[in-house]
Structure formats: structure tokens, C-alpha cells
Amino acid sequence: MGGDANYLQIGQVAERTGLSLKTIRHYDEVGLVQPSARSTGGFRLYTATDVDRLLVIRRMKPLGFTLEEMKQLLETLGTLDDGAASGPQRDTAAADLRAFRNKARESAERLRKQLAYAHEFTELLSARVSPQESGG
Structure with missing residues (x-):
């Protein structure tokens, strides 16, 4: 043990x-x-490597990646980390990684917009609630 x-x-x-x-x-x-x-x-x-893989997944989840995409990205990262991977394998993995990065950027921008709307909404509610709280 x-x-x-x-x-x-x-x-x-x-x-x-x-x-x-x-x-x-x-x-x-x-x-x-x-x-x-x-x-x-x-x-x-x-x-620790398993934990790192889980952290990658945790970061992908809010961006709307599917389980299959998560699996593919983990395989892509493994290929890029594998010193024995051939040139064509590494080229394909690098292209896949760029596609994942682009999707992540688009998803993150969508989330930023949603968060801005949520912030606007809570500010609106706060402005409406505060006068009532102080006047009570």
C-alpha cells in the first residue's frame, strides 16, 4: 500500500x-x-495527470462542449504531449486544437454577453428594490 x-x-x-x-x-x-x-x-x-484531465473537462463544460468533444480534446492534447507522435499526427492535432480554441472563444463571448445581461438585470432590480427598502 x-x-x-x-x-x-x-x-x-x-x-x-x-x-x-x-x-x-x-x-x-x-x-x-x-x-x-x-x-x-x-x-x-x-x-495528478488524471486531476489535470478533469480540470480540462471542468473548464470545457460551461462552454457547451459535448462529452465526445471533451474526449477528442483530451486525445488531441495527448497527441501533442506525445513525443513519439508523427509529424502528420501532430499537424492534425494542432489543427484540432485551433478549432477547439475558436469554439471556446465564441462560447466564452456568448457567456460574457449573458453575464452582462444578468448584471444589468440585477442592477435594475436593485434600483427598484432599494428605494422601497429605505422607505419602509
Whole structure:
């Protein structure tokens, strides 16, 4: 069990990523991010690399990426990090990465607009509520 020191249990992963246990288990079940090991008791054990992959997914989720797109991006990043990947594989991965970046930028801009509208709305409500609160 001494080798387990470099592994994190699912609760620790949830704490570090801000993802629920249910979400982390779901990502394992669909093959998105599977734990690198299992304890002798069958508990999921994650490495720092696994946590990094989950953080990538957490960042993609609010931008509207599908599970399939998340899986594809993780594979793309793996190809770019793989020193043994061929030139054509790296070129394809780089093109895919640019497409993901463009989609992320478009989604982020949409979210910024929605957030601006939400801020305007809360300001409107605050302006209407404040006079009533101070006059009561």
C-alpha cells in the first residue's frame, strides 16, 4: 500500500476539482477520465495527470462542449504531449486544437454577453428594490 501515496482517492479529487463524486464517476463510466489505478478494496485512485484531465473537462463544460468533444480534446492534447507522435499526427492535432480554441472563444463571448445581461438585470432590480427598502 506504500505505493498508493502518489494516488488520490475520489473524495480528494472532488475537493481539488470542484466536481461532484457523481460527475467524476460518470466520467469514468463513459471512458472520459478513468482512474489510473484501483485500491485493493476497489476504490478509484487518481494521479495528478488524471486531476489535470478533469480540470480540462471542468473548464470545457460551461462552454457547451459535448462529452465526445471533451474526449477528442483530451486525445488531441495527448497527441501533442506525445513525443513519439508523427509529424502528420501532430499537424492534425494542432489543427484540432485551433478549432477547439475558436469554439471556446465564441462560447466564452456568448457567456460574457449573458453575464452582462444578468448584471444589468440585477442592477435594475436593485434600483427598484432599494428605494422601497429605505422607505419602509
